[in-house]
Amino acid sequence: MRIHSVIGLLVFAMMTACMENKAVESAKQTFDIVILNGRVIDPESNLDAVRNVGVLDGKIALITERPIMGKDTVDATGHVVAPGFIDLHAHGQNLGDYRMQVMQGVTTMLELESGVLPIDAWYDAQAQKNLPVNYGASAAWTFARIATFSDTEPQATPAYFQDAQKETDWKMKIASPQQMDEILDYVRQGLDQGGLGIGINAGYAPGYGAKEYYALAELAADYGVATFTHVRYASNLEPQGSFEAIQELIANAAITGAHMHICHLNSSSLKDIASTLELVEAAKARGINITVGAYPWGAASTVVGAAMFSGEGWRERMGSTTHNFQLGV
Known part of the structure; x- marks a missing residue:
């Protein structure tokens, strides 16, 4: 049981690290539009927090706390960012x-x-x-x-x-x-x-x-x-x-x-x-x-x-x- 628990923790840690690396890689790319520092509300995931949003090819590609860059930037400080x-x-x-x-x-x-x-x-x-x-x-x-x-x-x-x-x-x-x-x-x-x-x-x-x-x-x-x-x-x-x-x-x-x-x-x-x-x-x-x-x-x-x-x-x-x-x- 202890061995299984350790293996499970290692697998979880590897998955988490992989997800974080992907998020870092995504954050480094240039988006078409970035919406920064807005209060992002997503009813599907119950998210309600200040985040940055990256839009690529007309779709939301990333929601993150990390800094991101885009061809066009919208400063949404003090505003709500939500689906239409x-x-x-x-x-x-x-x-x-x-x-x-x-x-x-x-x-x-x-x-x-x-x-x-x-x-x-x-x-x-x-x-x-x-x-x-x-x-x-x-x-x-x-x-x-x-x-x-x-x-x-x-x-x-x-x-x-x-x-x-x-x-x-x-x-x-x-x-x-x-x-x-x-x-x-x-x-x-x-x-x-x-x-x-x-x-x-x-x-x-x-x-x-x-x-x-x-x-x-x-x-x-x-x-x-x-x-x-x-x-x-x-x-x-x-x-x-x-x-x-x-x-x-x-x-x-x-x-x-x-x-x-x-x-x-x-x-x-x-x-x-x-x-x-x-x-x-x-x-x-x-x-x-x-x-x-x-x-x-x-x-x-x-x-x-x-x-x-x-x-x-x-x-x-x-x-x-x-x-x-x-x-x-």
Whole structure:
């Protein structure tokens, strides 16, 4: 046992020395870019310390405490050096918003909750703009519903969605079997054209049928992509409360095996957040493939005419008053 222990220590010492020698050799090379003296945060390894970073051929080649040299040098003293942030819920898909996001460390902006259709047209338009960030979008279920109920072709613009708020059929009516086939065909086309998932902005069309939502979950499972859902109800009261809406999502995830993401759980749950969190935590404990997003501020914005503000008693259901609202342009 003692001999084995000594051999083990020798092997460990040799491996450590080899690693140190490689680190020294790497530190001596010249990198394309070096970022010096920054507080390096790496979520994958839980590193949080002052380090120097060497970039070579567009990739991070070395993170070290040793001095390193590069063709270009960035002094990051007093700053944080971290991987770029990914925004899953970015509606501002325009150059001005992209620039604002880059200033805050965001390097990828994804329109996943709402999505767009047609996807290929949107990607083509984005590719012409020489954008400073990575981008992507989901296949938009709401766009598919608008197109189906209004007998129009979907347009990959915010105006297409905003102008449709004046109509009610796509928001509140159950789709016929033929209409549901058309809706699913539109979503399927979006996925085939490179949609990153299925955007289900259900809060804007809460009158859909349970079978339609289930079919979307099945479609996501078949394609191996996630759904990104703004759940259909935002209410502290039952029936048709936030608890029911989130329970519906969890049930579909459990039955189909689809990965289903709940967008802004906090604002959709309103004051019933304690109950909906219990649902989410219980589902995750049982291995149901759901994830959750939340934003940390108390304000929200939406389009005038949104379905969540229609019908009698919506203020009571949301626990809201006129003092909670501000109109903007």
